[in-house]
Amino acid sequence: MSDSQSIGIVVPEQMQFQTPLALKSGAVLDSYTLTYETYGRLNAAKSNAVLICHALSGNHHVAGVYADDPRNAGWWNNMVGPSKAIDTEKYFVIGINNLGGCHGSTGPISINPMTGKPFGADFPLVTTDDWAETYIHFADKLGIDRFAAVVGGSLGGMSAMQLTLNAPERVRHAVVIAAAAKLTAQNIAFNDVARQAILTDPDFHGGDYYSHHTLPKRGLRLARMLGHITYLSDDSMASKFGRELRNGSLSFNYDIEFEIESYLRYQGDKFANRFDANTYLLMTKALDYFDPAAQYDGNLSQAFSHTKANFLVISFSSDWRFPPERSRSIVKALLDNKRHVSYAEIPSSHGHDSFLMQDAYYHQLMRAYMNNIMV
Amino acid sequence: MSDSQSIGIVVPEQMQFQTPLALKSGAVLDSYTLTYETYGRLNAAKSNAVLICHALSGNHHVAGVYADDPRNAGWWNNMVGPSKAIDTEKYFVIGINNLGGCHGSTGPISINPMTGKPFGADFPLVTTDDWAETYIHFADKLGIDRFAAVVGGSLGGMSAMQLTLNAPERVRHAVVIAAAAKLTAQNIAFNDVARQAILTDPDFHGGDYYSHHTLPKRGLRLARMLGHITYLSDDSMASKFGRELRNGSLSFNYDIEFEIESYLRYQGDKFANRFDANTYLLMTKALDYFDPAAQYDGNLSQAFSHTKANFLVISFSSDWRFPPERSRSIVKALLDNKRHVSYAEIPSSHGHDSFLMQDAYYHQLMRAYMNNIMV
Numbered sequence: 001m002s003d004s005q006s007i008g009i010v011v012p013e014q015m016q017f018q019t020p021l022a023l024k025s026g027a028v029l030d031s032y033t034l035t036y037e038t039y040g041r042l043n044a045a046k047s048n049a050v051l052i053c054h055a056l057s058g059n060h061h062v063a064g065v066y067a068d069d070p071r072n073a074g075w076w077n078n079m080v081g082p083s084k085a086i087d088t089e090k091y092f093v094i095g096i097n098n099l100g101g102c103h104g105s106t107g108p109i110s111i112n113p114m115t116g117k118p119f120g121a122d123f124p125l126v127t128t129d130d131w132a133e134t135y136i137h138f139a140d141k142l143g144i145d146r147f148a149a150v151v152g153g154s155l156g157g158m159s160a161m162q163l164t165l166n167a168p169e170r171v172r173h174a175v176v177i178a179a180a181a182k183l184t185a186q187n188i189a190f191n192d193v194a195r196q197a198i199l200t201d202p203d204f205h206g207g208d209y210y211s212h213h214t215l216p217k218r219g220l221r222l223a224r225m226l227g228h229i230t231y232l233s234d235d236s237m238a239s240k241f242g243r244e245l246r247n248g249s250l251s252f253n254y255d256i257e258f259e260i261e262s263y264l265r266y267q268g269d270k271f272a273n274r275f276d277a278n279t280y281l282l283m284t285k286a287l288d289y290f291d292p293a294a295q296y297d298g299n300l301s302q303a304f305s306h307t308k309a310n311f312l313v314i315s316f317s318s319d320w321r322f323p324p325e326r327s328r329s330i331v332k333a334l335l336d337n338k339r340h341v342s343y344a345e346i347p348s349s350h351g352h353d354s355f356l357m358q359d360a361y362y363h364q365l366m367r368a369y370m371n372n373i374m375v
Numbered sequence: 376m377s378d379s380q381s382i383g384i385v386v387p388e389q390m391q392f393q394t395p396l397a398l399k400s401g402a403v404l405d406s407y408t409l410t411y412e413t414y415g416r417l418n419a420a421k422s423n424a425v426l427i428c429h430a431l432s433g434n435h436h437v438a439g440v441y442a443d444d445p446r447n448a449g450w451w452n453n454m455v456g457p458s459k460a461i462d463t464e465k466y467f468v469i470g471i472n473n474l475g476g477c478h479g480s481t482g483p484i485s486i487n488p489m490t491g492k493p494f495g496a497d498f499p500l501v502t503t504d505d506w507a508e509t510y511i512h513f514a515d516k517l518g519i520d521r522f523a524a525v526v527g528g529s530l531g532g533m534s535a536m537q538l539t540l541n542a543p544e545r546v547r548h549a550v551v552i553a554a555a556a557k558l559t560a561q562n563i564a565f566n567d568v569a570r571q572a573i574l575t576d577p578d579f580h581g582g583d584y585y586s587h588h589t590l591p592k593r594g595l596r597l598a599r600m601l602g603h604i605t606y607l608s609d610d611s612m613a614s615k616f617g618r619e620l621r622n623g624s625l626s627f628n629y630d631i632e633f634e635i636e637s638y639l640r641y642q643g644d645k646f647a648n649r650f651d652a653n654t655y656l657l658m659t660k661a662l663d664y665f666d667p668a669a670q671y672d673g674n675l676s677q678a679f680s681h682t683k684a685n686f687l688v689i690s691f692s693s694d695w696r697f698p699p700e701r702s703r704s705i706v707k708a709l710l711d712n713k714r715h716v717s718y719a720e721i722p723s724s725h726g727h728d729s730f731l732m733q734d735a736y737y738h739q740l741m742r743a744y745m746n747n748i749m750v
Contacts, residue, residue, distance in 0.1 A: 025627035125627045185612035185635040186604060192636045193600045196643075199629055200593045202577055218575045225568045226601065229561060237560035243666065250664060252400035252500045254574055254656065258663065260560040261567045268571075281629065288633065289625060291618065 007039050007081040007088055010064030010074070012104060017137055021099075024289075027124035030113070034138055035104025036060045036096040039080060040088035042142065048375035049144045050091045051135060052076065053152030053159035056227070056283045057275060059103035062095035063088070078358045085366035090375065091148065098159070099134050100126040100282045108278030109210065121207030125282055127289050128155075128162035135159075136167050148375050149173040150309075153355035154322070155283065158290045161330070165292050168308040173373055175366070177314045178355040180326035181300050181333070182291040187321065190230055191284040194223035198277045207278050220277045221268035228267050233318035233351030293333075300329065301336035310340040312369045314362070316354035317347045342369065382456040382463055385439035385449070387412050387479060392512055396474075399664075402499035405488070409513055410479025411435045411471040414455060415463035417517065423750035424519045425466045426510060427451065428527030428534035431602070431658045432650060434478035437470035438463070453733045460741035465750065466523065473534070474509050475501040475657045483653030484585065496582030500657055502664050503530075503537035510534075511542050523750050524548040525684075528730035529697070530658065533665045536705070540667050543683040548748055550741070552689040553730040555701035556675050556708070557666040562696065565605055566659040569598035573652045582653055595652045596643035603642050608693035608726030668708075675704065676711035685715035687744045689737070691729035692722050717744065 014035050021029045037060050042049060052062045054075070063080035065073050080086045080093055097105040100123065108123040115122075139147065150171050152160040157179025164174045183191070198204055201219030205212045232240075241260040256262045296302035311334055315327035324345045334341040346362045348354040354362070389410050396404045412435050417424060427437045429450070438455035440448050455461045455468055472480040475498065483498040490497075514522065525546050527535040532554025539546045558566070573579055576594030580587045607615075616635035631637045671677035686709055690702035699720045709716040721737045723729040729737070 025625075027627075182618065184609060185616040185618065185633070186607075186609045188618070188633050189600075189604045189612065189635050189639055192633075192639060193597060193604065195629060196600065196640065197572065197597055200597070222568060222572055222575070222597065225564075225571065229564045229568065232561075234559060234561045237564065241560040243557065243560065243563070243669075250400075252402075254570060254660075258560070258563050258567075260564050264564055264567060265571065285627075285629075294618075 005081050005083055006073075006077070007064035009067045010037050010039065010061075011066075012037050012060060014104065015138060015141060017134075019137070021130070021133065021137075023124050024127040024129045025124050029099075029106065029124070032099060032106035032134075033104070033110075034096055034099065034106075034134060035101075036094055036138070037062060037064070037074075038095075039063055039093045040091050042092040042144070043375065045375075046142070046144050047146070047148060048091050049139070049142070049147050050086060050093045051147050051150040051163075052080065052086075052093060052095045053131075053150065053156035054095070054098065055152070055154035055156045056287065057271070057280070058156065059101055060095040060097040060105075061103070062093070075356065079363065079366065085363045086151065086370055091370070096135065096138060098126075098131050100279060100286075102276035102279040107276070108207070108282065109276050118210040120210055120278065123278060123282070125285050127286055128159050129166060131159050131286075132163040132166040135163055136170060139170060145170070147171050148373055149175055149370070151175040151177075152179070153177040154179060154352065155287050155290075158287070161292065162290070164307040164309040165303065168306055171309040173312070174307075174309040175312045175314070175369065176327075176330060178316055178319055178322055178327075178352055179330070180322040181293060181330050183288055188288050190226060191288055194226050195281055195284055197222035197226070198281055204277065209277070215272075216277045217272040220275065220280060221272040223280060224271035224275075225264045225268040228264055230321045231351055231353045233320060233349060235318060236349050236351055239349070300333035304333045304339070305337050307334070307337070307339060311342070313341060313343045314355075314365070315345050316350070316352070317345060318349050319352045319354060321352040380456050380458055381448075381452070382414050382439035384442045385412050385414065385436075386441075387435060389479065390513060390516060392509075394512070396505070396508065396512075398499050399502040399504045400499050404474075404481065404499070407474060407481035407509075408479070408485075409471055409474065409481075409509060410476075411469055411513070412437060412439070412449075413470075414438055414468040415466050417467040417519070418750065420750075421517070421519050422521070422523060423466050424514070424517070424522050425461060425468045426522050426525045426538075427455065427461075427468060427470045428506075428525065428531035429470070429473065430527070430529040430531045431662065432646070432655070433531065434476055435470040435472040435480075436478070437468070450731065454738065454741065460738045461526065461745055462742075466745070471510065471513060473501075473506050475654060475661075477651035477654040482651070483582070483657065484651050493585040495585055495653065498653060498657070500660050502661055503534050504541060506534050506661075507538040507541040510538055511545060514545065520545070522546050523748055524550055524745065526550040526552075527554070528552040529554060529727065530662050530665075533662070536667065537665070539682040539684040540678065543681055546684040548687070549682075549684040550687045550689070550744065551702075551705060553691055553694055553697055553702075553727055554705070555697040556668060556705050558663055563663050565601060566663055569601050570656055570659055572597035572601070573656055579652065584652070590647075591652045592647040595650065595655060596647040598655060599646035599650075600639045600643040603639055605696045606726055606728045608695060608724060610693060611724050611726055614724070675708035679708045679714065680712050682709070682712070682714060686717070688716060688718045689730075689740070690720050691725070691727070692720060693724050694727045694729060696727040
């Protein structure tokens with residue numbers, strides 16, 4: 001990728017909301033802040049806004065770099081930028097840190113105005129429904145009646161679907177990548193092991209670790225290590241790491257022996273130092289709870305009868321977290337309702353993480369779809 | 376299964392070995408004990424002995440019950456017994472708790488004669504090679520020149536393979552079920568997350584938790600929860616638990632909500648109360664280390680050129696821990712050497728755990744193979 005295609009230096013912004021937000025759980029947030037970034041310009045008709053929804057550990061920093069951290073490019077910098085697949089010369093692209101996040105939007109690490117201390121365990125669980133609500137309020141403030149598109153991978157794809165269901169008039173196109181209409185028991189099981197790792201870490205203190213001046217890093221590290229196994233495919237792990245030994249021979253102890261161990265522990269350590277455990281817990285619950293068909297006795301087609309958006313659904317052949325058949329069930333439910341839907345299964349060896357990767361076919365497909373949208 | 380087929384009350388025995396055992400790691404055990412059970416009678420020719428090798432969390436209690444615990448049947452009670460697939464009226468069946476185990480054979484919880492305290496972290500790592508060595512010494516003591524068969528599932532299948540490689544003259548038939556010729560990077564990755572859960576539990580104390588009067592139950596519980604996900608298939612979890620809610624509605628907290636969470640936490644708790652964490656660590660390492668092709672530049676066919684046994688190899692369609700293709704690579708390596716090998720892929724929805732389940736086709740196949748062996 002040439003530098004000419006980089007969006008350059010970006011600056012996060014914050015938007016304050018003073019109208020109480022009634023959450024799906026029954027809790028009410030009196031006020032909240034959303035941290036976001038925008039790239040490109042909102043046109044006069046306000047018809048070119050594209051909302052990017054982030055996945056479990058993502059945030060609003062989708063593209064570009066910060067002036068004081070020029071190597072830390074946004075998580076979808078390969079997809080979003082001038083002349084890129086999501087072209088910031090055409091679109092006004094918005095990245096929002098979801099409510100409950102730990103990178104600037106109101107979440108467990110934020111100060112609870114009622115107590116003057118971090119929310120911690122008192123921060124309510126939030127759902128994709130709640131996020132959809134905040135996206136609408138956000139759009140209202142910018143005067144955006146309809147998003148040209150709402151785009152997301154994994155949990156972000158679920159958030160995108162949710163918005164098309166909760167506010168059909170506000171979304172023209174939804175791009176749902178490496179997602180599913182609900183988690184399976186196995187998906188929930190992996191999330192629960194990750195949660196138990198955090199919840200049983202003695203440094204977790206029931207979620208109020210901030211006031212104990214500790215961080216449940218052991219648990220968060222384990223959660224991330226486990227997560228990484230599910231993000232990669234068996235094949236990609238095999239070709240990247242195989243059974244390679246770090247020091248060439250077995251050491252017969254519990255230090256790092258195989259390269260895969262080195263990789264996982266490094267990823268776990270890095271994550272435990274940058275992410276908030278309460279936010280991680282909350283994000284996994286948002287995943288577990290997502291199930292738009294539930295209120296229609298499990299009938300996804302009926303759930304999607306409310307959408308008005310056109311859809312692009314994308315899956316990756318080696319994604320075993322949310323395999324292609326899970327995307328096809330979304331496509332089928334949309335077709336049952338005679339919605340406009342395009343679907344592609346991208347051959348890829350990178351597993352669930354493929355949605356973040358540079359891949360010519362995937363990016364061409366995204367580019368073609370996004371180019372076709374009239375603004 | 377009728378009671379008439381049950382082997383009834385069994386009694387574990389112990390065998391002492393005073394000849395030093397040089398382990399693969401370079402460590403030497405001056406003496407050790409193996410705990411075992413036998414079912415049926417050794418014939419005069421000593422030609423009807425069948426050795427059952429256990430998997431990661433198994434032990435010598437393969438079949439029957441203990442007088443003081445009549446509900447605790449052996450882990451393969453459905454397979455081993457009078458007139459069962461492995462017929463104790465024909466065979467003298469032996470179950471051994473592997474060296475390093477925590478159910479009677481010398482292992483980390485045993486008293487180190489040098490210190491008068493439990494070995495703990497000082498217990499050396501052991502490998503399938505070391506186990507093969509102990510099986511041979513065990514057979515020597517009973518005067519068994521050749522096992523009629525050595526049989527095992529999962530890690531037990533690897534132990535069986537190892538014995539055919541280390542002592543080709545001592546095994547007539549090997550039955551290798553739901554196993555693989557080596558772990559993949561993904562298999563190792565799951566093991567490493569499980570190990571890290573234990574090793575980073577503050578109650579682990581570097582493996583010397585016995586002297587701290589603690590048990591690293593949190594870590595062991597997480598390890599087992601994670602293990603269980605890999606033992607079951609996605610489909611079996613879906614049909615057993617689906618997205619069923621334990622109390623019918625979402626609770627918006629981190630208590631048990633979904634049935635799968637209830638199941639996993641229960642299994643984790645139960646295991647953490649009955650198994651030793653150091654043994655668990657050691658068993659996962661034995662899995663990681665198993666790779667008979669390694670000393671032949673990864674050429675499994677060359678490795679198997681040393682075996683003389685006839686093989687029955689069995690895989691299960693829904694086993695994603697060691698899928699059928701991994702068994703087929705064993706079969707191919709055996710066929711490359713013109714060995715007698717039978718192979719069956721059993722249609723099953725129960726994942727890796729299928730090897731422990733009652734399944735008519737699987738049991739008929741085992742019965743037919745075992746019936747055919749002349750003793």
